Amino acid sequence: MRSTDDLTARARxxxxxxxxxxxxGAAGVGVRAVATAAGVSPALVLHHFGSKEGLRRACDGYVVEAIRGAGSGVLSDTSGLAAMLEAATPVRRYLARALLDGSADAAALFDEIVTLTGKWLADGAREGWAHPAADPHARAAVYVSWLLAPLVLESHLARALDVDDLHGIDATMRYSGAAVEMFTRGVFADDRALTAWEAVRKERETR
Structure with a gap:
């Protein structure tokens, strides 16, 4: 059995x-750098995690469980999406990097969220608070991609909004308000964009 100090060192x-x-990114950070930041020896890092890859997997697992909810195993409702966006900054930044770097756990979580969101939007279509979609799975994937975009594009969005901290409450309310307005009221006042897209689709089908 590990001592309390041992568990604390592992968490640190x-x-x-x-x-x-x-x-x-994990590729750009060595075990020695992690040990220095944690105030422990490189040997202790390897003792707890076996290797840098083992440490990365532990980080993946921690972030996934933080988002899913401790012990739940899977996302049970859309509160998991809110948890992802409201998580502590290191968790959000790690998830963004993991998604870009191709972490297996992050990829599985993304797929899980898309499935969950598809079911949620389908319920909304049946209940009348969401429009039905021609391609429900694609819509769910795009919707989730939008929700995660601030994680991956943090510096660019902060620059565009002229804010120092994208995760501050004022910045969050600003960009989320714009998004909710887009999703609720739409952007285009007529169907010319959709008509143009349909024309391109039909042309490609006849080739």
Missing amino acids: IRDAALELFGAD
């Missing part, structure tokens, strides 16, 4: 890795 190492991997 993991948290240091979350910060560093999220900022620079």
Whole structure:
């Protein structure tokens, strides 16, 4: 059985890795850098995690469980999406990097969220608070991609909105308000864009 100090050291190492991997990517950070940030020896990092890859997998698992909810195993409702966007900054930045770097756990979580969101939107279509979709799965995937975009495009969105901290409440309310308005009221006042898209689709089908 591990001592309390042992468990605390493990968590400290993991948290240091979350910060560093999220900022620079796992490929750009060595075990020694994580050990220094955690205030432990490289040997202790390897003792707890076996290798840098083992540490990265532990970080993946921690972030996934933080978003899903401890012990739940899967996302049970759309609160998981809110949890993802409201999580501590190191968790969000790690997830963004994991999605870009191709983490298997992050990929599985993305797929799970798309499936869940598809069911949620289908319920909405049946209940009348969401429009039906010609391609429900594609719509769910695009919707989730939009929700995750601030994680991946944080610096660009912050620059465009002229804010120092994209995760501050004022910035969050601003960009989420614009998004809710888009989803609720739409952007285009007529169907010319959709008509143009349909014309392109039909032309490609006849080739």
